[in-house]
Structures are given as C-alpha cells and as structure tokens.
Amino acid sequence: MAVRRARKGDRRAFEQLYRSHVGQVYGICLRMTGQPAEAEDCAQEAFIQAWSKLAQFRGDAAFGTWLHRIAVNAVLARRRRNRPEDPLDGAAEPAAPADSPADQSDLEAAVAALPEGARHVFVLLAVYGYTHEEAGGMLGIAAGTCKAQLHRARRLLAERLSAGPAHTEERNSD
Numbered sequence: 001m002a003v004r005r006a007r008k009g010d011r012r013a014f015e016q017l018y019r020s021h022v023g024q025v026y027g028i029c030l031r032m033t034g035q036p037a038e039a040e041d042c043a044q045e046a047f048i049q050a051w052s053k054l055a056q057f058r059g060d061a062a063f064g065t066w067l068h069r070i071a072v073n074a075v076l077a078r079r080r081r082n083r084p085e086d087p088l089d090g091a092a093e094p095a096a097p098a099d100s101p102a103d104q105s106d107l108e109a110a111v112a113a114l115p116e117g118a119r120h121v122f123v124l125l126a127v128y129g130y131t132h133e134e135a136g137g138m139l140g141i142a143a144g145t146c147k148a149q150l151h152r153a154r155r156l157l158a159e160r161l162s163a164g165p166a167h168t169e170e171r172n173s174d
Contacts, residue, residue: 003017007055025068034113034119038078043071045074045077050070053070068128075120107157110161115152115156120135120139120149122153125146125150126153
C-alpha cells in the first residue's frame with residue numbers, strides 16, 4: 001500500500017499518492033478560493049503539510065478524506081493570513097439543479113461569486129456532503145452560523161442564477 005510505504009519515507013510512494021489525489025485536492029481548493037492561482041498554492045501547501053504530517057495519519061479514515069481535510073485547512077489558513085475574518089458572511093433557498101454544460105458553468109461562476117464565508121459553507125455542505133457540525137468545526141464557526149451561511153448561499157445562488165450573468169456581476173460586491 002502506497003500510504004504505508006510513504007509513511008516509512010518512500011518518496012516514490014508519496015508521489016503516487018500525489019498523482020492519485022492532486023485533482024481532488026486542487027478541486028476543493030479552487031471551489032473554496034474561486035481563484036486558480038490561489039488554489040494551486042493551497043493545493044501545494046496541502047501536499048507539503050501532508051508529507052510533513054504523514055506519520056500522524058492513523059488510518060481511521062481514508063487517506064483521501066484525511067488529505068481533503070488538510071486541503072480545507074490550507075485554504076482557511078491562507079484566508080486568515082491574508083485578511084481579517086468576517087465572522088458572519090451570510091444566509092437561503094435551494095438553487096435549481098444545473099442540467100446542461102452551460103448551466104453548469106453558470107452555477108460554477110455563481111458559486112465563485114459568493115461571499116467567502118457563504119462559499120466555503122456551500123462547498124463543504126452542498127458539494128462535499130459534510131454535516132453542519134463538521135463544516136462548522138473546520139471553519140471555526142457554530143453549526144447555527146453554518147446553517148445561516150448555507151441559507152444565504154442558496155438564496156444568493158437562486159437570485160444570481162435566475163437573473164443571469166449581468167446580475168451576477170452587479171452582486172459580486174456582496
């Protein structure tokens with residue numbers, strides 16, 4: 001198993017793990033940051049952290065799950081370093097599901113345009129399936145705040161998707 005070998009210091013085994021998981025790690029970083037360059041930096045930081053903390057991996061969860069959590073923490077740490085916290089960034093109703101590729105790109109653009117707190121909560125809950133308690137723990141907010149942020153994210157997404165691209169640009173300053 002590559003994880004076992006990597007824990008013993010085998011760099012080739014860790015390279016295998018990197019190749020297997022880099023797409024997923026970059027994906028969550030991109031969804032949370034909304035910025036490709038920042039997502040690349042966060043993904044790189046996540047793998048650096050994973051290598052340095054590999055001895056702490058107990059195997060209670062899948063390696064990918066453990067790495068996913070490290071990636072979320074890398075994004076949040078970068079956010080804390082770059083700007084002051086906005087403890088309550090938001091609240092909402094579910095957006096309609098995207099059916100076509102054009103709908104999908106509209107949805108991705110609308111998610112990227114969400115205020116940071118609402119975007120983080122939405123990505124963790126709606127995209128990755130974390131519970132309010134799990135997401136709140138990762139983000140350092142209460143489960144109730146997490147619920148409010150999800151509500152806000154859904155409301156903003158519904159507004160932006162029903163109004164079209166011009167409205168998304170206008171609301172980008174939320």
